[in-house]
Amino acid sequence: MSNVGLIGILVAALAIIAAAVAVIRLLRKARARRRARRRADPANDYAIRTDWSRSTGTVNYSSFVYFDVDRDGRYGVADRPMAGIMVRLFDGQGGFVASSRTNNAGYANFTMSTSAVKAALRLPGAYLFSVSVPPGWRSPSANETQSMEFHLAPGSPTGLVSRDLPRPVGLAPVRSLAGRMAAGGSATLSVMANGQVLERRTLAAASAFRFELAEEADMVVITGGGLDSRLALSPYPANLGLLSPQTLSSEASLRTIGFDDVTGRGFRKIPCGHAGLEWRNLNAMAKDHTKDSEGYVNGNVSGDHVAYTSSGYPAEFSRETPFAFHSVLLSVAWLKAEGETALIESWRGEQLVASDEVVLSALTPLHYAPMLGEVTRVRLSAKHSWQMVVDDLVLAG
Structure with missing residues (x-):
């Protein structure tokens, strides 16, 4: 074929493209004129709709996941939305369709539309919504997999509806208790429920321990070896650190420091003087201030604000006069840092009185409870410099 022929074909193609562009522009202008009229x-302005045959909208069809704090299988006032939980969508034949993680409000969203080609839910039929339960967790609501039937509904926003939305899915970690014994001496640990002993364990010298707690357990009591102490269990895994004879008295008057009163806005550096302490490299932030920040949402256990270590750098709270460090709830801020190691060091003056390494999660707080009688400074740091989330710091004195 000659160059002249190729040029002719190219010119014709360009002419067709130009004509198509011109037609599209004319159609858009015509549509704009109709809208203007x-x-x-x-x-x-307020016309009653008469044509219900078309549906051109797109909406989010959602599966809601929550942390079942009281483990009763029902979403109640004590429970909190969970962020970062994977939910998968399958068709009626079991074929994978799409996946979505829950957002800061606890919703995993799937687009639904009969007119949008890329919508996850486009056709009628049965679909399966499957919540991925994290390892070491369970679903008290026992509904992590739910089947929903969809049918065509002309005139509805998307043209497709189901009889109902999936029921809220509750998740809860299997609680555990961990800690370490120093060399020399032993102690007895009793797990209690409603004042009754569920089990007793002997804690040998120079040993570490970790075991799962019974669902009904509400208290642990340690006796012997000068380590007498007791801890009211929380809904979260607990770590006692290195058991110390410098434990605070069980009669001590405890106070819980939260971070809602630091600011009524989304973010503020914690000022020295808050709760009578000096603060270094710790910020207060609304749990949903940062998009897709799983650990800030899941690490929030009271109110709507948490504290976190600024840019992942070591942080401290301190006071010149000694105070008792009972416990704190710790998480890692991001799911991509799941399993980050935190180092918590407690000082009295220049003397290091406790140093514990604990593993953090972005899905649940860890109830770190050293129950130290007298400290003047506590330092928090992360092995890989990820932000640590702090809530419900409990002190005495």
């Missing part, structure tokens, strides 16, 4: 006519 409708908007100019007051009769159309």
